[in-house]
Amino acid sequence: MVKLKGFLEKSYLFIILAILYAPIILLIIYSFSNSSNFNFDQGFNFEAYIAIFKSDKSPDLWRAVGNTILIASVSSVIATVMGTIASIGIFHLGKRMRRLVENVNQFPIINSEIVMAVSLMVFFVTFAFPEGYLRLIIAHIAFCTPYVVLNVLPKLESMDPNIYEAALDLGANPFKALTKVMIPIITPGIVSGFVMAFIMSMDDFIITQINKGAATGINTLSTYIYSDARVQGLEPFWYAIFSIIFVAVLALVLSINLVKISKQKKKDREGAK
């Protein structure tokens, strides 16, 4: 009886997992078929992967990849610098002011993306911001920085304030105490904030789509996928690209989380001692 229950439970877990992964796995399998309607008429081949580099859409595709990386790099670097400096400021604010700033900081995170996207669009149109990269980078900074602040602030909170005071007492000037003592301590938060900002920016579709401006022709990977696949469906080369992205993301998420878990376990073990 107990065995049967265990078996049923495991099968249930497995079925749900299978459904979750089915589209991903099917897509990877058929990325080697060079077909867009799931058949192996042409046999097993790498045509779809070759087409990433050698089709008439390749230049646009690679421009979109370049834009994605450019926008993600610029906005996540700015977001990290601004967010880190801001966190130090917010940490030293009075109680009421701090709560206010933290609440506003929370807004881009809880707000639905579409509302954030159109509000920025209206803002840019109203104040006649030039269309193109400027709008996109500002928008990306706006939704990335809150995550940096959320990563850095807790590190400041858990920092022993005496360490900073000690640095001052030992003759460091405030600037030195900041760069040599405080910043190194909060670096883990800064790094995870940066990584999160970068990934958020790369992953964004809605805010970019609404703010890119139709006339500029700027596309990131996600907006290019949308504009290309919305009408005529997925061409074979998209199967190849999606497969690459799937595998890369799975590997990345898995490794990040495994590192996290092993760190946690190590901590637990040390705590147990």
Next chain:
Amino acid sequence: MKAKSVRKPFRLTKKAFGVPYMLFLLLFVVIPLVLILVNAFLDNDNNLTLANFKIFFTSSSSLTVLGNSLLVGVITTLICIIIGYPVAYILSKMSSGKILVLLYVIPMGVNFLIRTLATKAIFIAMDIELGMGTVIFGMVYNYLPFMIMPLHTTLSSIDKSYMEAAQDLGADKATVFFKTTLPLSVSGIISGVTMVFIPTISTYAISQLLSNGKIFLFGDSIQLSFEQGMYGVGSIMSIVMLVFVLISNFIMNKFNRQGNAVRRSLW
């Protein structure tokens, strides 16, 4: 005395570190939202008017969209609970549950557009007609992890001795579940519900893609009205959406304080 006078001005300047970002937030987060509020009361020639509200609340198309969104949102959320609760529950009893739950979360790392297009391609290949059914499938597929995550966190943090106590006191298995486990996991259910419901009704592109443009949800029609230059109506829709977001956030904060960080991320 001297040390104090050195430190004090720096304390003040450290506070000043927050100023650039506060200005940034004011400029690019607060003012844009205020502009949306203002636009709701303006007609196309920038005159004050309440006509937009009248258009929104009387036109059948916008009410259909609102109704459709709520319908899809409620059904998606219910299905996610029905599928997700057992998953989270079974995982919470397993010793390796913490690692296994990752498997359910990982697909979320792939851009939703790619996952949606992949499912669409499969539906087309299987000759399934695109419509309400496929939209709901796509939503469940997309947001199920948002339900499983908070439920798993809550369920696995429940102290096992409560269940044991209930059992010792003579409750059978069903009673233990309904009188102990379920009530103790309410905060997880609430987080899950808000994390599924709000994105479902506000998402842009998923329902369009999976219904071939037949079914428009709130997110799509917000985008559409701005694209067509109907800033007033679009602003009102955004405000309605904002109200939903604020209510759900308020409820979530009331029940627990852990939900927000996972809202749009899995890290």
